[in-house]
Amino acid sequence: MSTPQNLYRQKLxxxxxxxxxxxxxxxxxxxxxxxxxxxxxxxxxxxxHHFRDVKVSQILAVGKYGYLDPETAANVRHVALFFGAATRAGGQAGWVDFIPNNFSEVPTQIERGQIPAQVVFSMASPMDEKGYFAIGLGADYTMAAIAKARVVVLEVNPNVPFAYGDCHVHISQVTALVESSEPVREVGLPTIGPVQTAIAQYVADFIDDGSTLQIGYGGIPDAVVMQLTHKHDLGIHTEMIGDGILSLVECGAVTNRRKNYLPGKMIATFALGSEKLYRFMHRNPMLEIHPANFTNDPMLAGMNDNLVAINATLQIDLLGQCGSESLGYAPFSGTGGQSDFVRAANRSRGGKAFIVLPSTAKNDTISRIVPILAPGTHVSTSKNDINYVVTEYGVAQLRGKSVAQRARELISIAHPAFRSELTEKAQRMNVL
Known part of the structure; x- marks a missing residue:
């Protein structure tokens, strides 16, 4: 009889x-x-070295594995859906490929064969008595790939939480299993300084009790979290769950009680944090992990009333275009879920989408608010979707504003040392 336990032994x-x-x-x-x-x-x-033309497709690599090697890129080549520290240099040098995408659409692109998926490698929790594993650390696009792939290999690790939601894989779907017991990689909180704290205080003032939050990764979004511990009945509908959100649960600020869409539940598609976070996720009925075409779909996420989206950018021009993923033409990160959640917050009744950034870079020598984006810059949030922009000097609300009004709003929150120059350039461009 092919019980789940027998199949497990056969596939190990x-x-x-x-x-x-x-x-x-x-x-x-x-x-x-x-x-x-x-x-x-x-x-x-x-x-x-034994392979030819194998690709590894992933939205954020955190491990610096040996295959990330320009000398063997013809053997095994990385295809980034989002750049991080492990892949950024390869992307800028050209031996790591890049597929532009909105995170919410990656599962559908896999289903349609636009992003090929012959093999899946994923971490998984131990199997339950019914033969199911949980891939709760990252359901993202992986559930779609598992349904499509010829080969599914799970790395079963007792330190991976068995999360609830649409993140379960049955032993019958699995081709092979390997076991490991190393601790799951931990990712600490970003550094938070006085500029990040000042920006966070402005954003926190706009967040009402009962709001539902999407919080992106970075120093400023995490600084916002630290300003919310006194709030009440916050909800979570996000792509990433991290230790910042966990801290809001622990202090009682997040209860999910006032969510009108999926009340009582925190919703996410992947986890990035500490061992404490991963333990919190284990069989916790308060949290559900779902694929990104559910969590990040602007229409579905926008069903949350009072949805607040908080995401960072690298540069913004006077029209309101956000270059969040490149330094000029040099790739730095990726779109991720920024566009998804800006649009979701715009759809939400009472929703607010915040784009946050320090006013300057390189020790106050460069303004991040610019007349026009640097040549080659990848636009992440468009001029049509932008809502609130926040620096350490204040808040600019751009939605519904003319080009001239936008320019004045943005110049008012630029670093004082650059406001005259920005005004002069805006006048030369006939913006003001």
């Missing part, structure tokens, strides 16, 4: 042996961040 193998399932030309889908399977990616790296 080593990471090195699992590489036999990968064929030349395959695309391997790997989930976001700490949900990546380290034993499998290490084995792939060790054997990379």
């Amino acid at each position: 193998t080593s990471a090195a042996e699992a590489m036999r399932l990968v064929c030349d030309g395959d695309s391997i889908i790997v989930p976001t961040g700490v949900a990546e399977a380290p034993s499998l990616l290490t084995a792939l790296s060790t054997q990379r």
Whole structure:
């Protein structure tokens, strides 16, 4: 009789042996961040010289594995859906590929074959008595890939939480299993300084009790979290759950009681944080992990009344265009869910979308508010979607404003040392 336990034993193998399932030309889908399977990616790296034209597609790599090597990119090549520290240099040098995307649409692109998915490597919780694993550290686009792939290999680790939501994979869907017991990678909170704190205080003043939050990754969004501990009955509908959100649960600010959409539930698609966070996620009925085409869909997320989206950018021009993912033409990160949640907040009844940034860079020598974006800059949030922009000098509300009104609002929150120059350039452009 093929019980789940019997199937488990039959499919159990080593990471090195699992590489036999990968064929030349395959695309391997790997989930976001700490949900990546380290034993499998290490084995792939060790054997990379034996492969030809294998791709590893992932929205955020956190491990610096051996296959991330320009000398063997023809053997195994990384395809980034979002750049991080592990892949940024390769993207800027051209030996790591990049697929532009909105996070919410990646599962559909996989389903339609626009992003190929022959193989899946993912971390997973131990199997339950009914034969299900949870990939709660990153359901993202991985659930769609599992439904599509020829080969599904799970790295089963007792430190991976069994989360609730649409993140469960049955043993019958799995081709092979490997086991590991190393602690799940931990990602600490970003550094928060006085500029980030000043910006956070402005944003926090706009967040009412009972609001539902989407909080992006970065020093400023996490600084906002620290300003919200006195709030009441906040809800969570986000893409990333991290330790900042956990702190709001622990202090009682997040209860999800006043959410009108999925009340009582925190909703996310991946986790990035500490071992404490991962323990919190384990069989916690307060939290559900779902694919990104559910969590990030602007129409679905926008069903939350009073949705507040908080995301960071690198540069913004006087028209309101946000360059959040490149330094000129040099890639830096990716769109991720920024556009998804800005649009969701704009749809939400009582919603507010905040784009946050320090007014300057490089020790106050460069203004991040500019007349026009640097040539080649990747626009993440468009002029049509922008709502609130916040620096340490204040808040500019741009939605419904003319070009001239926008310019005045943005110049008023620029660093004082650059306001005259910005005004002069705006006049030369016939904006003012």
